[in-house]
Amino acid sequence: MKKLVFGLFVIFLLGIAAYSNQLVILMKIVPIVTRFRYPVEPHRPVVWSRGPDRPEKSVEEKPPNIIFILTDDMGFNDVSFYNGGSADGTLQTPHIDAIAKEGVVFTNGYAANAICAPSRASIMTGRYSTRFGFEYTPIFKVGVEIIDLMAKDDKPPQKSVIIHHDRFDHMKSIGELGMPNSEITIAEMLKKAGYYTAHIGKWHLGSYSPMRPIDQGFDDSLELMGILYQPEDSPSVVNARQDSDPIDLMYWASARFSVRFNGSKEFEPGGYLTDYYTDEAVKVIEANKNRPFFLYLAHWGIHSPLQAKKEDYDALSHIKDHRLRVYAAMIRAVDRSVGRVMAALKENGIDDNTLVFFTSDNGGAGYLGLRDINKPYRGWKITFFEGGTHVPFFARWPGVISTGTRFDNPVSHLDIFSTAAAVSGAEIPGDRKIDGIDLMPFIRGEKTGDPHESIFWRQGYYRGVLNKGWKMTVSERPKKVWLFNLREDPTEQNNIASQHPEKIAELQTLLQAHNAEQAEPLWDSVIEGPVRIDKTQEEPWEEGDEYIYWPN
Numbered sequence: 001m002k003k004l005v006f007g008l009f010v011i012f013l014l015g016i017a018a019y020s021n022q023l024v025i026l027m028k029i030v031p032i033v034t035r036f037r038y039p040v041e042p043h044r045p046v047v048w049s050r051g052p053d054r055p056e057k058s059v060e061e062k063p064p065n066i067i068f069i070l071t072d073d074m075g076f077n078d079v080s081f082y083n084g085g086s087a088d089g090t091l092q093t094p095h096i097d098a099i100a101k102e103g104v105v106f107t108n109g110y111a112a113n114a115i116c117a118p119s120r121a122s123i124m125t126g127r128y129s130t131r132f133g134f135e136y137t138p139i140f141k142v143g144v145e146i147i148d149l150m151a152k153d154d155k156p157p158q159k160s161v162i163i164h165h166d167r168f169d170h171m172k173s174i175g176e177l178g179m180p181n182s183e184i185t186i187a188e189m190l191k192k193a194g195y196y197t198a199h200i201g202k203w204h205l206g207s208y209s210p211m212r213p214i215d216q217g218f219d220d221s222l223e224l225m226g227i228l229y230q231p232e233d234s235p236s237v238v239n240a241r242q243d244s245d246p247i248d249l250m251y252w253a254s255a256r257f258s259v260r261f262n263g264s265k266e267f268e269p270g271g272y273l274t275d276y277y278t279d280e281a282v283k284v285i286e287a288n289k290n291r292p293f294f295l296y297l298a299h300w301g302i303h304s305p306l307q308a309k310k311e312d313y314d315a316l317s318h319i320k321d322h323r324l325r326v327y328a329a330m331i332r333a334v335d336r337s338v339g340r341v342m343a344a345l346k347e348n349g350i351d352d353n354t355l356v357f358f359t360s361d362n363g364g365a366g367y368l369g370l371r372d373i374n375k376p377y378r379g380w381k382i383t384f385f386e387g388g389t390h391v392p393f394f395a396r397w398p399g400v401i402s403t404g405t406r407f408d409n410p411v412s413h414l415d416i417f418s419t420a421a422a423v424s425g426a427e428i429p430g431d432r433k434i435d436g437i438d439l440m441p442f443i444r445g446e447k448t449g450d451p452h453e454s455i456f457w458r459q460g461y462y463r464g465v466l467n468k469g470w471k472m473t474v475s476e477r478p479k480k481v482w483l484f485n486l487r488e489d490p491t492e493q494n495n496i497a498s499q500h501p502e503k504i505a506e507l508q509t510l511l512q513a514h515n516a517e518q519a520e521p522l523w524d525s526v527i528e529g530p531v532r533i534d535k536t537q538e539e540p541w542e543e544g545d546e547y548i549y550w551p552n
Contacts, residue, residue, distance in 0.1 A: 040226065040258040041267040048284050049196060049219055051291035063424045064397065065354040066190070067295045067341065068416060070123070071334055072116060072202060072303040073381055075364025075373030078331050079392045081105075083375055090318060091328045095339030099358050100394040104405035104443050109393020110455055110466070111362045112413040114382050115552075117204045118459070119361045119413060120298075124185040124205065124216070126417025126428075126436035130458050133522035136552045138177035138204065143250035144168055144527055159541060162528040162549075171526055178206015179216070180522075184429045186417050187217030190294045193426035198284045199223070200277050201298035214262050222280055224300055225266045226256030229273040229307040229330075236272065238313040240306040240326040245537060247367045251305045272309045274301045274330070278337040282344045289348040292424070299337065302330040304368060309333055324370055355397040355423055357416055363388040366531060369538040376491050382531050382550045384457045384464035384473045385482075386492055395419075401443055409450045410466060415439050433517070456514045460525055460551030465511045472497075472507040477528065477549035483507075525551040 055062065077083040078093070081100045085091035112122030113129065117137040121129035129135065148163045187197040199213040199221040206212065213221035230237045232255065242248040257273075258266040269276040281297050308329030315332065319325040338358065345351040364373035364387070366380030379385025393411065395401060418436035421428045428434055441447040450468070457464040457473075464473035469487040474480070483497035483504060497504055532539075533546040 035256070038225075038256065038258070038266060040256055041265055043268040043270045045270075046222055046261050046280060046283075048198065048280075048287050051196060051288040051293070053290065055290045059353055062353060063193070063195075063292045064400075065293050065295075065350060066195075066420050066424065067297065067345075067354060067356045068123075068186075069338060069341065069356065069358045070120075070201075070296070070298045071358075071360045072298075072300055073362065073365050074302055074331070074334075074360035074392060075375075076377055076387070076390055076392060077373050077375040078302070078364065082392065085328075085331070088319060088324065088328075088372075091316065091331060093331065093335040095335045095342065096358060096392070096394075098342070099338065099356060099396045102398065102403050103356075103394060103396030103401045104407055106393040106395075106411045107406060107408045108410045109359060109391055110410060110412050111360070111389045111391045113457060113459065114362050114384055114388035115459070116202075116303075116361045120202075121179045121183075121205055122435075123361075123413045123416055124179070124187070125183050126186070126414050126421075126434045127183070127432065128414070128435050128456060128458075128518065129179075130518040130521075131433060131435075132180055132183055133519040134179055134205075135459060135521040136523065136525050138174045138206075139527075139552065140174050140250060140254050141168070141171055142253060143247070144171070146250050146253065147246040147527065147529070159530045159547065161530070164524070164526050164528075167524045167526045170524075172523065175207030177523055178208070178211035181210040181215060183216075184432070185217045186420055187213070187294060187296070189217070189417075189421060189426045189428070190424055191217050191219065193424050194292060195424065195426075196288050196291055196293040197296075198288075198293065199296045199298070200280055200284070201296075202300050202303075203298070209263075212263060218296070220262060220284075222259055222261050222277070224273075224298075225260050226258035227251055227300065227303075227305065228255045228257040229300070229305075229309075230271075231257050232307075236310050237307045238310055238326055238329070240308075240323040242304075242306075242323075242367075242369060242538075245367050245369070248304055255305060272333065274299060274333040274337055275309070278340050281337075281341055285341070285344045285348055285350075289350050294420070297337075297341065299334055301334045301337075302327065304365070306330065306368070323368070327368065327370060327373075352398045355395065355400075355420075357395050359393045359413065360391045361413075363391060366535070367537040369536045371536055378492050379533050380531060380536075383533060383548055384462065385533055386486075386490070389457065389464075395439075395443070397423075400440075405443060407439075407442060409442070410455055411439060411442075411451055412436065412455050415451065454510055454514070456511070458515065458518065460521075462548060462551060463511055463515070465507050465514070467507060467510055470503055470507060472504065472511070473548075474508075474511070475548050477551075478547070527552055 080092040081097040113119040118129040121134040199218040308326040312329035312332045374387035377386035379387035414436035422438040437451040454467040461476035484492045
């Protein structure tokens, strides 16, 4: 009966939208429907599993703890270790920088994909996500509707958004689209080796059983459900909305402030989301210091919607641009989180026996309207230019990884899985292709050269390959090939495809062989949208602007 009433209510509201300003009405309807369908309970404490009161093994016998800190949409220029921090060069990230300075910097660290969910699926499995059909990012159906309505403006026809309405009619909800349970995750692998496994934050690999974190090897999971950092009207946050951006409108329309623990009903987090996740991460460390653990701290920060903690915003009064100031303040919170996690390791006496990885799922987003977040690289999240795939990538393990280590050869998110397996003594699944490489012999100087002969990216007809310094990307819309020699042109300024037909043919052969091994997508793409390489979404189109279409 409740479902019937809800269905009639939705039909009534959509009927109103059909006869009114559809976008405005839709933006008002969606939050009402969301609150009705997904009620959020008041905050309640989380009780994490607890290990023994005393160590069961000596430090020498105990395998290392593994902490993986993943940020969302962090640009290369957002970390002060590289370029001064948050675009204008005034924000420092000392705690993130400390991981780099005290461990290894992968100067050519690459995301497994230029967008979040396929990247995360690859990280969790050590496999190209396209091997098991996870090719497109699960998105909100309402987001497609908003983008469709906003696209009916006066853009040049060749750069218009394309909606496949026949596919949209059969599109599943975002929570139903996810990673097959048949895949073996890093958590399942480590759990089998005797590790306690905990997940905090974003998942984006399926919200329904059997795709949830607790179905995929995590003993405990505090999962992001809503996408607000705090309620929009909270006096403790400062918001930066972009009403001209359909993606931002989608986020605000779908937004709620909620998490769930081990599949529970949704409830409100206990404070600003980044700090709340950090509080809980510290509790996990304290409760499990006497047994080996794997902690996957997957921050939502610094993904939009842009919401900064007011005290962080106030601390950056020298940044005059409001949106940049909110964005920088969000980075400040993530950096504070890293510092608190590292401090917790020292306070609990396990710093020397913990391997910490830090990276971002992909590059910074052009739809934020902030020009320099991926500086010095071209391109944004969604593109396979360096701005979308070349990410901050560090690892720290005192006494094992020498301070100030630098590794310049290309590495990938895929390698986290295999490295974790090697240091933990866990058994890598032998019944499937694993694409990652154990990085420890390269970090210690026992091996030299490129860990990977080639690194690949794929999203529909948009594909790329990096081989021995040569990087080629190909697209069907526009039908174009880009070729760069990154050893001579690391920021991809000069497309030399027309000058090297033999290299194009060689790389096309590699790409074709790789694609022949991949599975069919688990679901169809419903949208194709233009993304410019050198301009943010807010800047006007001009003749000669380079762009790619993103199929999803």
